[in-house]
Amino acid sequence: MKKYCYGICFLISLAINILFSIHLYVGDGPNQEISCRSSLTWSEKAAAEAEAVAAISCSGHGRAFLDGSISDGQPVCECYGCYSGTDCSELSPGCAADANSGDPIYLEPFWMQNAADTAVVISGWHRMSYEYADDPMMSPELDKYIRKLHSVAGNAITQDRYIVFGVGSSQLLSAAVYALSSQNSSSPSNVLASTPFYHLYKDQTRLFNSKNFVYRGDTNSWQTNNTDVIEFVTSPTNPGGELKKKSVTGGKTIHDHAYFWPQFTPIPGPSDHDLMIFSLSKLTGHAGTRFGWAIIKDKDVYDKVLNYIYLANAGISKDTQLRALKVLKVAMKADGKPFFEFAYNQMSDRWNRLTSVFSKSTRFSIQRRHPLHCNFFHQTRQPSPAYAWVRCERQEDNDCAAVLKAGKIIGQSGSTFSAKDRYARLSLIKSQDDFELLMQRLTELVSLENHNIEIM
Amino acid sequence: MKKYCYGICFLISLAINILFSIHLYVGDGPNQEISCRSSLTWSEKAAAEAEAVAAISCSGHGRAFLDGSISDGQPVCECYGCYSGTDCSELSPGCAADANSGDPIYLEPFWMQNAADTAVVISGWHRMSYEYADDPMMSPELDKYIRKLHSVAGNAITQDRYIVFGVGSSQLLSAAVYALSSQNSSSPSNVLASTPFYHLYKDQTRLFNSKNFVYRGDTNSWQTNNTDVIEFVTSPTNPGGELKKKSVTGGKTIHDHAYFWPQFTPIPGPSDHDLMIFSLSKLTGHAGTRFGWAIIKDKDVYDKVLNYIYLANAGISKDTQLRALKVLKVAMKADGKPFFEFAYNQMSDRWNRLTSVFSKSTRFSIQRRHPLHCNFFHQTRQPSPAYAWVRCERQEDNDCAAVLKAGKIIGQSGSTFSAKDRYARLSLIKSQDDFELLMQRLTELVSLENHNIEIM
Incomplete structure (x- = not known):
C-alpha cells in the first residue's frame, strides 16, 4: 500500500510540476502572458504611476492628473464645475451652468476609449536639442x-x-x-x-x-x-x-x-x-x-x-x-471615420437637444443653420457649431448675458465679439456634465418664460 | 529499493513544487517580481514602444526618437554632427567641429542614468483643458x-x-x-x-x-x-x-x-x-x-x-x-547634490581641457575666469561658463570666426553679440562627441601655430 502511495503521490506531484512549468513558461491567459513576458525596464515606474492616477475615482465628475496637488501621497481629484468633495460626488445645488469658455472637453471620452493608442511615453532624454535632425524647429x-x-x-x-x-x-x-x-x-x-x-x-x-x-x-x-x-x-x-x-x-x-x-x-x-x-x-x-x-x-x-x-x-x-x-x-x-463620427455625433446630439429647448422659446433665439453637402461624410448635413449665438428677443433684454446669468447660465456678452450685448455666446464643447447642466438651466429658463405667458 | 526510489523521487518532486510555488508567488529577484506583478494595461504599449526606440543602437553617436523618420517600420538613428550611416558609426574624415549653437546636450548622460525617474507617461486625455483647477495657465x-x-x-x-x-x-x-x-x-x-x-x-x-x-x-x-x-x-x-x-x-x-x-x-x-x-x-x-x-x-x-x-x-x-x-x-x-555635481563636473572637466590647449597658444586667448565662493558647493571655485569667448590676438586675424573656420571649427562671430569680430564664441555645452572633436581641432590649430613658430 505504502509503495502505491509513494507512486501515486509522486505522479500527482509530477503532474503539479508539469502544470507549474506550463504556467510559468506559457502563462495562464492573455493578460498574465503580456505581463510576465513584458520586459519593460525604465518606463515601467512612470507607466504604473500614470495608471494609478488614471484609476483614481472622481465619480465621472472630475479627473486626477499626474501633476495635480498631492494629498496623502497621491494627486487629488480636480472636480468639474459645480461638483466638489474628495471624489467630486457632491453637486452644489443651484450652481450656475458655465458655458463661457471654449474648453473642448467634449472629446475626452474618445481619448479615454482609445487610451492604449494615444498614451505617450517621453524619456528623460527625449529631444533635448533645439533642433530636429532635418529641421531647426519642426518635426x-x-x-x-x-x-x-x-x-x-x-x-x-x-x-x-x-x-x-x-x-x-x-x-x-x-x-x-x-x-x-x-x-x-x-x-x-x-x-x-x-x-x-x-x-x-x-x-x-x-x-x-x-x-x-x-x-x-x-x-x-x-x-x-x-x-x-x-x-x-x-x-x-x-x-x-x-x-x-x-x-x-x-x-x-x-x-x-x-x-x-x-x-x-x-x-x-x-x-x-x-x-x-x-x-x-x-x-x-x-x-x-x-x-x-x-x-x-x-x-x-x-x-x-x-x-x-x-x-x-x-x-x-x-x-x-x-x-x-x-x-x-x-x-x-x-x-478618420471613427474619430470624426464620434466628434460629429457628440456635437449633433447636443444641437438636437439645444434646438428642441430653444424651439419652445420666444424670448431667446439662436442662429439659423443651413444644410450643405459635406464632402467628408458624403451627405448633406446641418452644421453643428461649437457655440450657440443667442439673441434675447425682448426689447428690454438688451444685455443678454445678464439675462442668462440671472437664469444661472454663464455665457459671453456680444460685446466680447464686438457685437451688440443683445447677443451672448454659449459654449457647447465643454464636458458632458457642463452641457447637461446647461440644458437643465436653459429648460428652467424657457419653462419659466412659458409659465409667465400662461399667467399673463 | 523501488520503495526508496519512489520516496526520494516524491520528495525531490515535492521540493521542486515548493520551489516553483515560491518562484511564482514571490518571484526570483526584484526585476522579475516587478514584471510579473505588473498589471499595466493602457500604458504598456506606449512604454514598450518607447523602450524599443531607446534600444536602437546608434553607436553612441546619435539617437533614435519616437517621432523620428521611419524606415522598415521603426525610427532611424539621427546622427550627431560628423557621424553618419544607419547606426551613426561612420565618422566623416575632416569634418568641422561645430561649436556654434547653445544646444545643451552635455547633460544627456545624466538623464539616461536616471531613466526610470525621469520618464513621463502622458495619457490621451491628460489636461485637455486650457486651465488647471487652481490657475488659468500655470501648474x-x-x-x-x-x-x-x-x-x-x-x-x-x-x-x-x-x-x-x-x-x-x-x-x-x-x-x-x-x-x-x-x-x-x-x-x-x-x-x-x-x-x-x-x-x-x-x-x-x-x-x-x-x-x-x-x-x-x-x-x-x-x-x-x-x-x-x-x-x-x-x-x-x-x-x-x-x-x-x-x-x-x-x-x-x-x-x-x-x-x-x-x-x-x-x-x-x-x-x-x-x-x-x-x-x-x-x-x-x-x-x-x-x-x-x-x-x-x-x-x-x-x-x-x-x-x-x-x-x-x-x-x-x-x-x-x-x-x-x-x-x-x-x-x-x-x-540637488547629484545633479549639480554631475553638471559641474562635466563643465569643469571641459574647461580644464580647454585651458590646457589655449595655454599653449599665443595666437588665441580666452576669457579670464575669477574664482569666487559658491554658496551651493560651499567652496571657492572657478566659473565654468557655457561658452569660450575666444580672442584672435594676431593683428591680421580681425575675423576670428573665419580664422577658426579655416581650422575646421565653427563658432559664432563677435558681431553676433554686437562685439568686434576679433572675438568668436565657442559652445562648450554640446554633446561629448562635439566637444571631443572641438578639442581635436583646437589642438591641431594650436600645434600648427607652434610648428610655424619653430620653423620661423
Whole structure:
C-alpha cells in the first residue's frame, strides 16, 4: 500500500510540476502572458504611476492628473464645475451652468476609449536639442501627418504649400499679421475683421502696438480705397459657425479655420487660401497642448512667419509635437471615420437637444443653420457649431448675458465679439456634465418664460 | 529499493513544487517580481514602444526618437554632427567641429542614468483643458517646485514674488520688455544691453517694432539723462560667463539669469532683482521642451507679463509643464547634490581641457575666469561658463570666426553679440562627441601655430 502511495503521490506531484512549468513558461491567459513576458525596464515606474492616477475615482465628475496637488501621497481629484468633495460626488445645488469658455472637453471620452493608442511615453532624454535632425524647429513626421490629415478630412490643400507650427493657433494669428504687414512704419497696415469676431484679433494687435499694423475694426465700416488691409476671415465664424468669404476687395487675408472640421461644419471642399490657420485644440480637443499650424502659399510670407516663431520663442515644445503626432495618428485611423463620427455625433446630439429647448422659446433665439453637402461624410448635413449665438428677443433684454446669468447660465456678452450685448455666446464643447447642466438651466429658463405667458 | 526510489523521487518532486510555488508567488529577484506583478494595461504599449526606440543602437553617436523618420517600420538613428550611416558609426574624415549653437546636450548622460525617474507617461486625455483647477495657465505644483529649486540652489529669492511661465526664456524676454515699457507711444522706452550680449534682445525688439519701446544699443554709449530705460543685465554674461551688475543709473532692469546655476558659475548668494528670468534649457539641458520662468516683484508688472503670455498664446503647453515638473523633481533629489555635481563636473572637466590647449597658444586667448565662493558647493571655485569667448590676438586675424573656420571649427562671430569680430564664441555645452572633436581641432590649430613658430 505504502509503495502505491509513494507512486501515486509522486505522479500527482509530477503532474503539479508539469502544470507549474506550463504556467510559468506559457502563462495562464492573455493578460498574465503580456505581463510576465513584458520586459519593460525604465518606463515601467512612470507607466504604473500614470495608471494609478488614471484609476483614481472622481465619480465621472472630475479627473486626477499626474501633476495635480498631492494629498496623502497621491494627486487629488480636480472636480468639474459645480461638483466638489474628495471624489467630486457632491453637486452644489443651484450652481450656475458655465458655458463661457471654449474648453473642448467634449472629446475626452474618445481619448479615454482609445487610451492604449494615444498614451505617450517621453524619456528623460527625449529631444533635448533645439533642433530636429532635418529641421531647426519642426518635426518632419508631424508635418507629414498634418498634410495627410487635411487630405483625409478634405478641408485644405497642402500640396506645394509651406507649413509652420505655432503655440496654438493664437500665436500664429499675430505671426501672420506681422508677416503680412507693411514694413513701412509711416503707413501701417490696417487690420480688419467682420463682426461678430474672436476678440483675440483685436486684443493681440493692440497688445503688440506695432508701427507696422493697426487695428481698424469692422470690415463693414471700412469704406476707403486703401488696399493695405489684412482681413481676418473666420470660417466657420466664432461665434455663429457660418462659412465665410472675405469682405474687403483687395488686401490680404488670414483664414482662421480653427473650426473648419467635419464635426462642426459640412466641408464643401478643400480650402485653398493664401494663409490658413488650424489648431489641435478644436480638432481633437487638446487645448492644453497648445498646438496650431499655418498653411502658407507664398515663400516670402512663410519665411516671415517662421522668423517670427524663431525669434519669439525658438520654436515650440518638442513634447507637444510628439503628443500631437500620436493624437493625429489615432484621429486618422480608418480614414478618420471613427474619430470624426464620434466628434460629429457628440456635437449633433447636443444641437438636437439645444434646438428642441430653444424651439419652445420666444424670448431667446439662436442662429439659423443651413444644410450643405459635406464632402467628408458624403451627405448633406446641418452644421453643428461649437457655440450657440443667442439673441434675447425682448426689447428690454438688451444685455443678454445678464439675462442668462440671472437664469444661472454663464455665457459671453456680444460685446466680447464686438457685437451688440443683445447677443451672448454659449459654449457647447465643454464636458458632458457642463452641457447637461446647461440644458437643465436653459429648460428652467424657457419653462419659466412659458409659465409667465400662461399667467399673463 | 523501488520503495526508496519512489520516496526520494516524491520528495525531490515535492521540493521542486515548493520551489516553483515560491518562484511564482514571490518571484526570483526584484526585476522579475516587478514584471510579473505588473498589471499595466493602457500604458504598456506606449512604454514598450518607447523602450524599443531607446534600444536602437546608434553607436553612441546619435539617437533614435519616437517621432523620428521611419524606415522598415521603426525610427532611424539621427546622427550627431560628423557621424553618419544607419547606426551613426561612420565618422566623416575632416569634418568641422561645430561649436556654434547653445544646444545643451552635455547633460544627456545624466538623464539616461536616471531613466526610470525621469520618464513621463502622458495619457490621451491628460489636461485637455486650457486651465488647471487652481490657475488659468500655470501648474501650481510646478510653481511650488520652482520655488523649492531656487531655495536648494540658493540662487534667487522667491518668497513674496510672482512667477510666470513662458515658452522658453525667449518669450519672457519680450514679455518683460512689453511689461516694463512706456504705455505712451509718443515717447517709447529705450532698450539697452551691455556689449557683448545675446542677440535676441536686439532681434526681438526690432521684430516687434513697437511704439512702446525701441532698441538703443550698448549701455556704454547711453549718455543722456533720459531714465526711461529698460536694461538687459545678463548675469552670467553670454558669452563670457561673468557675473554682472546693471550699468545705467536709474531705469528698469531685466536680469537674464539663464546661466546663473552652480554648474556655470559660483553662486555668491541669492539674486533678488525686480524681474529675473530663468530657463530649463540651460539648467537641465531640456532646450527642446521650451520652458522658462520669470520671477517678479511688482504686482503690476506681473499682471502685464501674465496678460502678454495669455494674449500671445493662452499660456504654455501642459505637456511641457508636466515634463518640467518631473525633470525638476529629479534634479532636486538629495538637495540637488547629484545633479549639480554631475553638471559641474562635466563643465569643469571641459574647461580644464580647454585651458590646457589655449595655454599653449599665443595666437588665441580666452576669457579670464575669477574664482569666487559658491554658496551651493560651499567652496571657492572657478566659473565654468557655457561658452569660450575666444580672442584672435594676431593683428591680421580681425575675423576670428573665419580664422577658426579655416581650422575646421565653427563658432559664432563677435558681431553676433554686437562685439568686434576679433572675438568668436565657442559652445562648450554640446554633446561629448562635439566637444571631443572641438578639442581635436583646437589642438591641431594650436600645434600648427607652434610648428610655424619653430620653423620661423
